[in-house]
Amino acid sequence: MIKPTMLESRPMDRSSRMNIATDTDERRHFQPSPRLEVLLLLADYKAYLPKAEHCQQARLNAVFLLCSIWGILSYVPFDYLMVPDHWMALSIGRLMLVLLLLGCLLWQHRRPRRTERALLVGALGAEVFFGWGASLIDTPLAFLSWNLNVAVAVFVLLPLATVWRWANMLAHNLFMVVVYGLFFLGSPFSLSELVQYGGTFLLVGLTISPFLSHVRYVNFTQSARLRQELTQRNQELVAANEQLVQKSKVLTHLANHDVMTNLPNRRCGMVFLQETMTASLQEKHPLSLLLIDVDNLKGINDTLGHHYGDRMICHVASLLVELLDEHHLACRTGGDEFLVVMPNTDAQTCDRWCLRLTEQLASDESRENLGFAVSASVGTTTFEPSRETLFDVDTLIQRADAKMYHHKRRARQRRTTRPTKLVYSQDSDIDKVV
Known part of the structure; x- marks a missing residue:
């Protein structure tokens, strides 16, 4: 056995105690490096797996993005018939928007927890295209048809068919107001004509769409919570049923067999x-x-x-x-x-x-x-x-x-x-x- 030296047996002075206290505070406020955070994340990856409601939310938003891509491509004949002077530019803009929506679709497929961000990025890109396309139209009928389609798609289908928070919808609407205001500075229509040719629908949609998104999101979260509770209760019932079956087998065996010899009684x-x-x-x-x-x-x-x-x-x-x-x-x-x-x-x-x-x-x-x-x-x-x-x-x-x-x-x-x-x-x- 090793005997303690005189240095080890000497009482600790004040400076040594202060150094130990400083080391303790440094360890308490220690911040891991980014590499260490990645390793910790990989070690505890199960805690970051997407939940069932996130996957369901991502599936609903993915369906809307796919339908939006099909709808955007289906309006190419409208550009050629209603805006023949700018149909080539509008077609190129639609193609770029489709590529953006495909990227958002791939993003939320890989990370279902980021589905609301992916949808918001796609919606903002769509508003840029809609505002820019509306500024190129110079005929009242085409302008009215354009605004009606935008109002139905953005303020009816988007809040009802997708699942995201009302704050995202409000941020989208504010961004749309800014984009439309900037593009309509050079529009050939006056303010009264803008309101007359579909602007009223856009204003109404700006006010009611956050409320529709909130109702849709609340209903979805409640349904997801109920599904999760039902799934948990079903699992508990299945486990309890299995325990009852095992106990029933044990009791049946005890009732029909001799304990000492294990032969039937x-x-x-x-x-x-x-x-x-x-x-x-x-x-x-x-x-x-x-x-x-x-x-x-x-x-x-x-x-x-x-x-x-x-x-x-x-x-x-x-x-x-x-x-x-x-x-x-x-x-x-x-x-x-x-x-x-x-x-x-x-x-x-x-x-x-x-x-x-x-x-x-x-x-x-x-x-x-x-x-x-x-x-x-x-x-x-x-x-x-x-x-x-x-x-x-x-x-x-x-x-x-x-x-x-x-x-x-x-x-x-x-x-x-x-x-x-x-x-x-x-x-x-x-x-x-x-």
Whole structure:
């Protein structure tokens, strides 16, 4: 361990404390460099992703820009017919305006959050073209038609079809007043003629368009908020529904399965037996049933403890699962009793399977796993619809139960005629009863 030096243990003087305070203030007012801001922005890019309402707003404004481009190009014949002296200049101006609107469309496509700025730039460029084009017209009819079209497009379609704030619309209108005033300084029409030939529509549109934009924007934001809330509620409901489905599956599994062995319980087994017996009657297929009673479970519990008895029950359950086919079912009906339903299985196949089970229970592997031998009394019965008359499930179970208790009594008689053997396991210091 390094010992502190005299310099480290010396108390801090006033100048050192002032330097530390100055460093703390500098760190507190630290401004990151532009490069660091870009790195921080890239690291937290998810916070700057466009929201759903911005994307919807950008889509609506994009539709209006596309329609505006189509409308501007469709008025090229109007220039040729109504203003034949300047139709070439107006056509070039329309082409430049279309290029500007395409640029605004591309801008807001890449950055949906900038859709209002892109729309404002496009609208200002359109007003420059409209003011310049109106100053080139010298016939009253063409001037009136021009102003009417501008009023409908700018003060009706623009605030109702697009989504932007009233402040942007007001700034657009003020810019339009300035542009029209500058271009009309050299106009051949007097002020009264300007008002008479469509100027009234422009003045009315200048006053009501900000109000229309505000109403449209408020309705859009409220609808977007409602959609967002509905989407959030739907997601919460879907999540809650998934949780209910998972809990329902867990409860259904617990209601139909034994906790210790994870085998189906008596209720599930009886339902499966009833369904299988109905199918057997309809299709005329044999049905085999086995009742298995593990021998000497009470003796194991009393002498070695319930832990060894539970291990023995779980071992029998694992053997049943290992030996059965996919379309067969084994369930635990009680403490030491099991029920095996074997659809489409005749008596000979059932007897062979029963012999395999008894051999596995008495094998050396079972002795090594548990430390003692395991035996069971098995009662089997087979229902053949082609040979027997119709009877219910209880009758089938009673037949298997009678055979099982017959084998159990014979096993008890054999055990009483010979002395009890004590088998010692090398894995434990406990004598186990067989």
